[in-house]
Amino acid sequence: MNRHTCLMLFLLLSITAAVLLGCDSPGRGRPPKADAVSVLIPTKGNTAAGVVTFSRAKGGVRVVAEVTGLSTGAHAIHIHEFGDCRSSDGSSAGEHFNPDNQPHGAPDAQERHVGDLGNLQADKNGAASLDIIDPLLALEGEHSIIGRSVVVHAQEDDFTTQPHGAAGGRLACGTIGLARQ
Numbered sequence: 001m002n003r004h005t006c007l008m009l010f011l012l013l014s015i016t017a018a019v020l021l022g023c024d025s026p027g028r029g030r031p032p033k034a035d036a037v038s039v040l041i042p043t044k045g046n047t048a049a050g051v052v053t054f055s056r057a058k059g060g061v062r063v064v065a066e067v068t069g070l071s072t073g074a075h076a077i078h079i080h081e082f083g084d085c086r087s088s089d090g091s092s093a094g095e096h097f098n099p100d101n102q103p104h105g106a107p108d109a110q111e112r113h114v115g116d117l118g119n120l121q122a123d124k125n126g127a128a129s130l131d132i133i134d135p136l137l138a139l140e141g142e143h144s145i146i147g148r149s150v151v152v153h154a155q156e157d158d159f160t161t162q163p164h165g166a167a168g169g170r171l172a173c174g175t176i177g178l179a180r181q
């Protein structure tokens with residue numbers, strides 16, 4: 001076999017190996033390509049910031065959040081009704097996204113707001129991550145979260161107090177928009 005043929009064969013084998021090994025497919029545990037994204041911006045006087053991605057998944061929408069600048073402990077995270085983070089305290093984002101007019105609850109409760117995503121757990125460095133598949137969120141239709149917002153709160157969501165779960169002030173707000181693929 002001449003040098004040229006040998007080189008071609010090598011390239012062909014390399015490409016075949018790459019395809020077989022799944023170099024182009026997302027690995028387990030790796031966040032999928034996002035369909036929507038929210039960049040969390042701290043409200044006035046706060047340091048919480050991060051990124052939340054949303055992608056279609058079997059059984060709902062996969063939510064992957066990475067947030068920093070929190071105090072150690074639990075912080076409520078919700079989808080709020082307006083994608084409007086203009087106000088310095090996050091109040092322009094409105095109430096929890098609740099298209100079915102349900103009471104506030106835990107993410108796994110029978111009755112809950114669509115926007116009730118539960119709590120982030122911040123470590124000793126103030127960093128928190130979340131990776132869940134939510135059955136009620138959608139990226140189109142009545143439950144679509146596009147154009148709404150993600151809000152992270154000062155306190156833990158107790159899942160009981162109506163209608164906000166006693167989650168306290170708003171530390172960060174981010175509009176949910178289409179992600180660049």
Ligand SMILES: [Cu+2]
Pocket residue numbers: 076077078079080096151152153167
């Ligand atoms: Cu909230």
